[in-house]
Amino acid sequence: MQNFNFCSPTYFEFGKDAELKVAELIKKFGGSKVLLHYGTSSIKKSGLYDRVTAALKDGGIDFVEIGGVQPNPIDTLVYEGIELCRREKVDFVLAVGGGSAIDSSKAIAAGTVYDGDFWDFYEGKWIEKALPVGTILTIAAAGSEGSLNSVITQTSSKCKRGASGECIRPVFSILNPALTQTLPPYHTAAGSTDIMVHIHERYFSNTEEVEVTDRLCEGLLKTLISQTPRVIADPNDYEARANIMWAGMVAHNNLCGVGREQDWASHGMEHELSAFFDAIHGAGLAVINPAWMKFVSKKNPHKFVQWAQRVWEVATVDEAIAKYEAFLKSIGMPSSITEFGAKESDIPMLAKHIGLTDEATFGGYVKLNVSDVEEIYRLAL
Amino acid sequence: MQNFNFCSPTYFEFGKDAELKVAELIKKFGGSKVLLHYGTSSIKKSGLYDRVTAALKDGGIDFVEIGGVQPNPIDTLVYEGIELCRREKVDFVLAVGGGSAIDSSKAIAAGTVYDGDFWDFYEGKWIEKALPVGTILTIAAAGSEGSLNSVITQTSSKCKRGASGECIRPVFSILNPALTQTLPPYHTAAGSTDIMVHIHERYFSNTEEVEVTDRLCEGLLKTLISQTPRVIADPNDYEARANIMWAGMVAHNNLCGVGREQDWASHGMEHELSAFFDAIHGAGLAVINPAWMKFVSKKNPHKFVQWAQRVWEVATVDEAIAKYEAFLKSIGMPSSITEFGAKESDIPMLAKHIGLTDEATFGGYVKLNVSDVEEIYRLAL
Numbered sequence: 001m002q003n004f005n006f007c008s009p010t011y012f013e014f015g016k017d018a019e020l021k022v023a024e025l026i027k028k029f030g031g032s033k034v035l036l037h038y039g040t041s042s043i044k045k046s047g048l049y050d051r052v053t054a055a056l057k058d059g060g061i062d063f064v065e066i067g068g069v070q071p072n073p074i075d076t077l078v079y080e081g082i083e084l085c086r087r088e089k090v091d092f093v094l095a096v097g098g099g100s101a102i103d104s105s106k107a108i109a110a111g112t113v114y115d116g117d118f119w120d121f122y123e124g125k126w127i128e129k130a131l132p133v134g135t136i137l138t139i140a141a142a143g144s145e146g147s148l149n150s151v152i153t154q155t156s157s158k159c160k161r162g163a164s165g166e167c168i169r170p171v172f173s174i175l176n177p178a179l180t181q182t183l184p185p186y187h188t189a190a191g192s193t194d195i196m197v198h199i200h201e202r203y204f205s206n207t208e209e210v211e212v213t214d215r216l217c218e219g220l221l222k223t224l225i226s227q228t229p230r231v232i233a234d235p236n237d238y239e240a241r242a243n244i245m246w247a248g249m250v251a252h253n254n255l256c257g258v259g260r261e262q263d264w265a266s267h268g269m270e271h272e273l274s275a276f277f278d279a280i281h282g283a284g285l286a287v288i289n290p291a292w293m294k295f296v297s298k299k300n301p302h303k304f305v306q307w308a309q310r311v312w313e314v315a316t317v318d319e320a321i322a323k324y325e326a327f328l329k330s331i332g333m334p335s336s337i338t339e340f341g342a343k344e345s346d347i348p349m350l351a352k353h354i355g356l357t358d359e360a361t362f363g364g365y366v367k368l369n370v371s372d373v374e375e376i377y378r379l380a381l
Numbered sequence: 382m383q384n385f386n387f388c389s390p391t392y393f394e395f396g397k398d399a400e401l402k403v404a405e406l407i408k409k410f411g412g413s414k415v416l417l418h419y420g421t422s423s424i425k426k427s428g429l430y431d432r433v434t435a436a437l438k439d440g441g442i443d444f445v446e447i448g449g450v451q452p453n454p455i456d457t458l459v460y461e462g463i464e465l466c467r468r469e470k471v472d473f474v475l476a477v478g479g480g481s482a483i484d485s486s487k488a489i490a491a492g493t494v495y496d497g498d499f500w501d502f503y504e505g506k507w508i509e510k511a512l513p514v515g516t517i518l519t520i521a522a523a524g525s526e527g528s529l530n531s532v533i534t535q536t537s538s539k540c541k542r543g544a545s546g547e548c549i550r551p552v553f554s555i556l557n558p559a560l561t562q563t564l565p566p567y568h569t570a571a572g573s574t575d576i577m578v579h580i581h582e583r584y585f586s587n588t589e590e591v592e593v594t595d596r597l598c599e600g601l602l603k604t605l606i607s608q609t610p611r612v613i614a615d616p617n618d619y620e621a622r623a624n625i626m627w628a629g630m631v632a633h634n635n636l637c638g639v640g641r642e643q644d645w646a647s648h649g650m651e652h653e654l655s656a657f658f659d660a661i662h663g664a665g666l667a668v669i670n671p672a673w674m675k676f677v678s679k680k681n682p683h684k685f686v687q688w689a690q691r692v693w694e695v696a697t698v699d700e701a702i703a704k705y706e707a708f709l710k711s712i713g714m715p716s717s718i719t720e721f722g723a724k725e726s727d728i729p730m731l732a733k734h735i736g737l738t739d740e741a742t743f744g745g746y747v748k749l750n751v752s753d754v755e756e757i758y759r760l761a762l
Contacts, residue, residue, distance in 0.1 A: 003396025015383070015385060211607060212627045218600060226592060243592045
């Protein structure tokens, strides 16, 4: 096990009607003037928008708002949010939505109190200061509700990049599994896939002697494998959604990823897919992650043998990957990048856009170069 | 799953030489005048005391100290600590040791800033205010390094009672697995047993639909089952100790216990054993917990069936309990309360001292009355 540090100070309010505590929590964490930041019209249709704004008004919390966050949130809306926060002297950002609304909120929170261009953080600068961020989560997927990360796409370059900083970790996150019941099955399945791949990115590691985090990862994977088909069969299955929602947080606050080298090649490859094609992040991962497995497991089978036996309870790695693919198919996920409109001829552009060369530097478990990545994209055709 | 809230803000510095960061961490969390609080002479023999005091001096941290914390820490030393902290205007308490030194430090931290008798907290008053506490952990066992709990024994009454409060959760905990290498095998095994029972107290629950926390609990149990024999065979096995140490924290910061009714009868019964007899807490649990299982599994087998299959990979509950007992024996744990000097004739006094009546109110998974508890103590003879 490698040396590490770990801190996950987010306060989680979990369960039915948890969103009614939003004003109380904002006050607890020092907010008085709030930016309410959310996505598409779904929270208005579901009535959540009305409940949250009523709770804010009842709690005496003054707020301004910007909606319209899209999947794969973009820099232009972040700039708009920063300008509004500065003008209105906002001191707290409340995200209502999934990973996109939360990531966009984190970017606004950091950018508002930063003198330069917020995109600096997405070019690699560590975020040192931000307004506090709170969340009301509506999709179990990104894990952004408990993480210190944010991913934003720069519209001009189509670059989808991540930024990090302890100060953008939400001070509180409200997790009411019932809020995810209105999600379409495709988005629900994509969410579970994203959670599973967050675990895989940590699990597939060359760091030896990490039994405790291996076992935690395996337990989360088994949870997703058993619970996701339940919510696909019955979107109103609160209990299955509750288990998935807590798994989604634990999968990405890094409790299960400490002390080990991690991979993250699948996320890197998927980011290009959803930047250039019409792929929801989790659905893109459902195609890329098994393809990545087929390629790297031949070069470094070690950890895959344990994964096959413990998670899928089969004897061979190929059987396990086949079971994983069958599982993804059974919950309605795509199996080819062509389903997003990508063609074989797009592959060199996708691989190049990651910024790869002939030197094998991409990913942790097996270091990949540009031709390896092209090969993985081809396996995902 | 029940509604819950969860927050675990402790900053963990984990790995080799982590204790060298102590001065930096104390400053980060606002400490300038420190009470160094520790146990017996073992940290002086091992050289840890010298390393920590040198690090404090090098870091310009002023400190006073009280050693002598015993297993099952007592109120009289807490009163002494409170008086010293007030006199010396201490603003930070640093525990160096295991659960006893940490629990005693938490009591001192709360008592120093409280107008009344600190024992009020151990009579049930929630702790609202305390000096910040940091820890350097030397035993993987109690989980106190990441928990909001403290257990102290009142010498006059032999009452061993717990107190809780968010403010006594350590602001930082330094976990260097190498520091546990000097522990005798018996204490190492007792530590692992304590961790396993922290998981069992949460796992055995009547709350349905808690698959995610069940799976996390099972993963931790499997980790302890595989790693503990390694450190018994080789006390210097850093890697196995590292896995156990992180499992000990995760087992007790309540990440795996959220959203469910918990039990805690075994801990309650063991507290009496170590208050009246010469039992180390974990060793006492090694006797009480299997006896509790034999009694309650007959009345409510439900969760035991899953535990047998998933953790011990056997078909029946009796086989699983037998495997658990054999495991505890294999790591050197006792199997009868007589090994601590308790006799059958002591049982009524032990059961009575818990404060039980004919009404079945004790524990969560099966509600026990005084005669049930006597029967469990008899099963532990």
